[in-house]
Amino acid sequence: MTVGTAKAAPAGMSRRRRRQVSLWIQYGIFAVAVVAIALLADWPTLRLNFANWDAARQLFPDIVTVGLRNTAVYTAVGFGIGLVLGLVVALMRLSSVPPYRWFATVYIEVFRGLPLLLIFIFVSVGVPLAFPGKNVPGGAVGQTGVALGVAAAAYMAETIRSGIEAVPRGQLEAARSLGMSYGGAMRSIILPQAFRIIIPPLTNQLVLLCKDSSLVLFLGVTLEQRELTKFGRDLAGQLGNTTPIIVAGICYLIITIPLSLLSRRLEERQRRGQR
């Protein structure tokens, strides 16, 4: 009885047929949506606002020589400070001296738990209030670098620690048995291997920092210190047009997408275990 109904199944469609129909419906919806947008959108206005060539032309070359350049500088300085600080915190985290370990743990938890904007405000507003007449040195570059670096160090410390722990124990033993000190073995043997392991996540961190450098917006920077986001926002206001924001966005993608691809490729390569 059951066999008979399964074979006949006059009401239902076969599974293959059903899948075909479902596919056609999905293509159909997509096509309708595209046509609707094409017909309903006010293309001239959109073009004028989002892809205005006159507005775009006025952005150059400053958006590159000032905006893009400053984004790169803030990111690089933040990354440098984060890397050095992160390495120190990672080594403290692995230290055999308990207070160092406690400090590192507290540092990591605190700075991973705070909004980056609050750290920026602390550096730019809080420090001068607390120490009148004093400021984080290095102007906008210094302040941004410190704010970004201090926060990034918390993430990088965990990454670096995991990299160090991923290096087999025998490596340290082999180095020590050759007479190297702990520090010497770290420098020449362990860290070079650890950093090779964590290049992909560090590249990712660089992408995040590049985007986060936009928070400089809240520091009150001079015209010369503007990076992409502030530049795009200011020019959008001046020109009464959205195009600068779009162009600034494209500039970010020019940096971040290749970095992301690179990071993914490196990761892929490591997974395949090539050198």
Place this chain on the structure above:
Amino acid sequence: MSAGDRPGGLPGDSAPGGEAIEIIGLRKAFGANEVLRGIDFHVRAGEVVCVIGPSGSGKSTLLRCVNLLEEPTAGTVRVSGTEVTDPDVDIDAVRRRIGMVFQSFNLFPHLTALGNVAIAQRKVLRRDRAEAERIARENLERVGLADKVDAYPAQLSGGQQQRVAIARALAMGPEVMLFDEPTSALDPELVGDVLGVMRTLAEAGMTMLVVTHEMSFAREVADRVVFMDGGVVVEEGPASRVITDPQHERTRSFLARVLDPAAARVGEGEASDRFRSSDPGA
């Protein structure tokens, strides 16, 4: 006396017959687990001593106590007269004079064979790059790998990696060499090359303390054999006597297990299968 005076790593400059390694009342516990329960024996300069014994008897721990990779719980270890177990000793200076070869090679994967042999010379002995590399080449040649100087460890077979590891230790000009089952991780057909290098080293007069399961090597090369079980030395003496005419029942039953051809073949098969599946490129 300093290793730097002997750039070629010429073995055994201590007075022949003097004590190269003295182990006195050595104890080591991991928590409640007492692994070494009072070990006493000496290795004279120029002597080759093989340590044999069942798995878990504490052979590796003993070796690692000699260069303080493990800190002994009690007892004294002296190497060429320097008390290693003295809390005030400069342990890095002591380790420089003790070469160690591990079961798992532990080559530095980010460096070439040449880099592996040169790095500690440069960082520890402060030799300049040219000199360190010259001595590295000499030592790689000595272990039969003159043509592999630029290869990375991943490009070498297990036997070649272990020989690089030996060259790396020799380049520091050690007074004694410790080997912890140097051939146990190797495919059977690669064991011979490594044992050959060790044999040549022994003939050149190097002081060697070797943990091994290679009974033929122990019989032919070792001056003395030490049989350990349960964290104590059960029996020691000339290789020929301990291996062919053991005095203790525990030594006899261990040797019967190791030397029994059928049991040995089964063990070998397992070992090489494990090796192949974990490292198909070798």
